[in-house]
Amino acid sequence: MACRDDDYRFLPIVDAISAINQNVNLVGVVLETSIPRQFKGTDCFCTVKIIDESYSSPGLLVNCFGENMEKLPSVHSAGDIILFSRVMIKSHCGDVNAVFNKKISSFAIFEGKHGTQFLPYQASANFHPRDEDNKFLDCLRKWLLNRNPDESISLFGLNEYLPLEDIRVGEHLTLICKVLHICKVQENKWMAFVWDGTDAPRANMRAKKENEIENLPPLQLEPTPLPRDVLLKFPTIGTILRVVMEDDNQGLQLLNCDRWVKLVNVKCEKYAGLWRCMLMPSSKLQYLSDTEKLISESQRNYEKRLTLKRRREPFSVHLPPPSSMMTETSYTEMPFVTLMDVITHPKVTGKFKCAVRVIAIRPFQSEDFCSPQGIYRITLTLEDATARIHAFLFAEDSEYFFDGYPSDRTLKRTRNALLGVMIPSGRSNEEQQCAQRNPPWVQLCLKSYYTDKNDKWGTRKYRIFATKVVD
Structure with a gap:
């Protein structure tokens, strides 16, 4: 059954999803989050999907509301642990989710399976730690550590993605890449620059003469070139993909630079012969640890490319000698x-x-x-x-x-x-x-x-x- 305000305990997720219209306390492992967005009125909104040993698939979605984006949960890595207090379980059209109320709910986020501390790296202002929290954190960390590597890959879906060299025009794609830079390009519009060390496919173009007579094609998708001090920090091998949001929104600026991320349900398209990635309302985000096997392999492949004799030539199957x-x-x-x-x-x-x-x-x-x-x-x-x-x-x-x-x-x-x-x-x-x-x-x-x-x-x-x- 759900907890009362004076009854402090956590419900397993499998039990919580039956406690419709009741406030419960939850602790779970973060699978993914959404990009923060402005909601109706003055609230900001994001979602956090969590699992535990009782409910590892498909996970429970927690809808979080805050006065501003800085007050929403900001998860460092998929696999970190989040504690929610007094969230309401709701059912809509057969789907069950939890709702975080900014006035009465609280949260705290802790490091995942490799964490040793019991201090959160982010917590809401009304969060009050208790000694009882530690045993739940310890149990979840042990559960994650005891899973074999193949199960972990399945858990976080890291085997279902496209490298930039295989991207294609279309929706519902998943990318794993490193966030290099974020900048403001228009009022309330931001752009992220991501990279994975591979070369995006060549984009075919049209032969319409007026495009080449009246205007040379743009050199970049951003309105003005990036400052030189930013360019100097970019890798000189591999495509740097521009990422924008489908609507005017400032949530993109909250992405953490120099972090590897998994972008889920994104749309890739070509604009003026340049590739760009569009984040949609349904897009999700996972921050990944640098120790993940896929991340280590990407870095090794990039370093290997630096040692090749023809390393600076584009890696294309169609590139002739x-x-x-x-x-x-x-x-x-x-x-x-x-x-x-x-x-x-x-x-x-x-x-x-x-x-x-x-x-x-x-x-x-x-x-x-x-x-x-x-x-x-x-x-x-x-x-x-x-x-x-x-x-x-x-x-x-x-x-x-x-x-x-x-x-x-x-x-x-x-x-x-x-x-x-x-x-x-x-x-x-x-x-x-x-x-x-x-x-x-x-x-x-x-x-x-x-x-x-x-x-x-x-x-x-x-x-x-x-x-x-x-x-």
Whole structure:
């Protein structure tokens, strides 16, 4: 039966779910939480799913309300233990859950199976610890420790996820990644940057001319580039995925940076050829311990990649060896680096070799490649798995790139090949503009420089050199 206010004891979850419309005390292991959100009126809201030995599947959902997001439970890791006092058991459409009332309920959160202390790392203001709490914490910790590793993986669902290299357009996906950074991008709108050391799949694009004539594609999804001191902390290998919320909400800012998380029920989509992840109202969150086997394996795979000879080239099953690419460079012995390496290089001036895709060319019309004075002046938008940049192809570097001044027909063929435009003959103009394109990987030499010596970091530019088309 449920506890009375003067009867202090915890109910096993299997018994609590029968105590409809009664206040109970619960202690359980946290499976997952939701992203905090603004609820109707002034309240903030999140959910916490808990289990115990009596009810390890599917778990009991506790709906938590607070005056602000800071007063909601903030669980450090899946597997931590939370204690709830005086929560109401409710039933709705056959589903049973518990409701945390901000006026009478209380909570405290403790470290999980590896914890040795009985002091909570977060507690509500009205929480009053009792010595009796310790035996319940000790029993749950022993239960978790006695489970074998395979059972633990099943318990927290860590075997049901996609690495970033396997993400796809669609909903109800689960990702495991590390939160690198969080920033405000608009009023009441935040963006998180996550990473797992792998390269997201290439995104096909449309060949619509106006997109490449009137506007070069964006270099990032955030309105302005991140500060340099933030970029310097990012890994230079692997895709950094942008994460946003479906609605305007400030709950994303409460994510803990430098932590591995499991994001459940998210939607991945492509915007301007860039991948982004959308958190929906149904999305859930698990913070993971760095000691988890999957996290350790991800870190080892990343460190192994750093040791490979071609470690800085994109990890793509379609990436050809340099000798078979449609371009070649004069710096055959120069190692490949990523565009993130180029962007974060400690010196403004430098020379680099990259494997990239050309996703846009301006001007688009080949007859406009040269100025009225006969000088090449072209801007290429380049991308790899780590970043995008605009790079200039200018004057003598262009002459070397195109082998002089070929016919307009040859320039068009080269342009289409670089952009991955494959248009069968006989198609209408509308069909040509809407055709899918998949730019190939090419190797390029890049030179970074600045145009204003008094503002070295703010005016960093990039120029293609020592590169020519061979096919």
